[in-house]
Amino acid sequence: DVKVTQSSRYLVKRTGEKVFLECVQDMDHENMFWYRQDPGLGLRLIYFSYDVKMKEKGDIPEGYSVSREKKERFSLILESASTNQTSMYLCASSLPITQGRGYTFGSGTRLTVV
Amino acid sequence: AQRVTQPEKLLSVFKGAPVELKCNYSYSGSPELFWYVQYSRQRLQLLLRHISRESIKGFTADLNKGETSFHLKKPFAQEEDSAMYYCALRGYNNNDMRFGAGTRLTVKP
Numbered sequence: 001d002v003k004v005t006q007s008s009r010y011l012v013k014r015t016g017e018k019v020f021l022e023c024v025q026d027m028d029h030e031n032m033f034w035y036r037q038d039p040g041l042g043l044r045l046i047y048f049s050y051d052v053k054m055k056e057k058g059d060i061p062e063g064y065s066v067s068r069e070k071k072e073r074f075s076l077i078l079e080s081a082s083t084n085q086t087s088m089y090l091c092a093s094s095l096p097i098t099q100g101r102g103y104t105f106g107s108g109t110r111l112t113v114v
Numbered sequence: 115a116q117r118v119t120q121p122e123k124l125l126s127v128f129k130g131a132p133v134e135l136k137c138n139y140s141y142s143g144s145p146e147l148f149w150y151v152q153y154s155r156q157r158l159q160l161l162l163r164h165i166s167r168e169s170i171k172g173f174t175a176d177l178n179k180g181e182t183s184f185h186l187k188k189p190f191a192q193e194e195d196s197a198m199y200y201c202a203l204r205g206y207n208n209n210d211m212r213f214g215a216g217t218r219l220t221v222k223p
Contacts (some may be wrong), residue, residue: 027182033174035213042120042213042214048210058210059212090158103150105157
């Protein structure tokens with residue numbers, strides 16, 4: 001019954017590496033989102049997309065990029081990983097706002113940059 | 115700008131006691147407010163939305179536009195309510211949502 005799947009539960013990467021976090025949803029949702037979750041800071045929006053090949057910056061896009069080539073897949077890219085990007089990354093998807101629903105979240109990817 | 119404030123990082127109550135998790139927001143337009151919950155080792159999930167005016171698992175929340183608040187309440191807390199709770203806001207015509215820092219609720223036996 002899994003609807004939003006994040007490809008890795010845990011990742012350990014070295015400083016300077018290019019990192020890809022993958023997210024796939026099977027609900028035909030238009031909107032997809034990437035957040036990072038840090039204790040005491042809650043969820044902070046990195047990027048989101050409301051259509052294929054469309055992307056919008058969130059509140060903390062620096063050091064990240066995204067790709068949405070297909071409706072069901074939204075990738076987060078860390079161009080050159082740094083230790084301050086060690087975090088839990090959450091992907092979410094939703095229907096258009098006109099349908100007034102909330103988000104469906106993935107189980108998260110815990111990334112450690114060493 | 116959208117901003118959500120949850121003033122309590124930690125909240126601890128005894129089983130059967132009332133519980134209130136506070137949420138205040140800042141937004142110039144018409145907001146949609148949500149509460150999300152994350153139980154231990156589970157994914158974040160929607161608890162309730164102000165639009166639907168529903169009660170889920172005994173929890174209710176009322177949007178108070180005058181006080182810009184959306185506090186979550188339950189009259190009798192249960193141990194299984196122990197979790198991390200996030201308040202979230204979405205602008206009326208926006209796709210993106212902003213979350214508060216979260217409140218960890220612990221219900222003691």
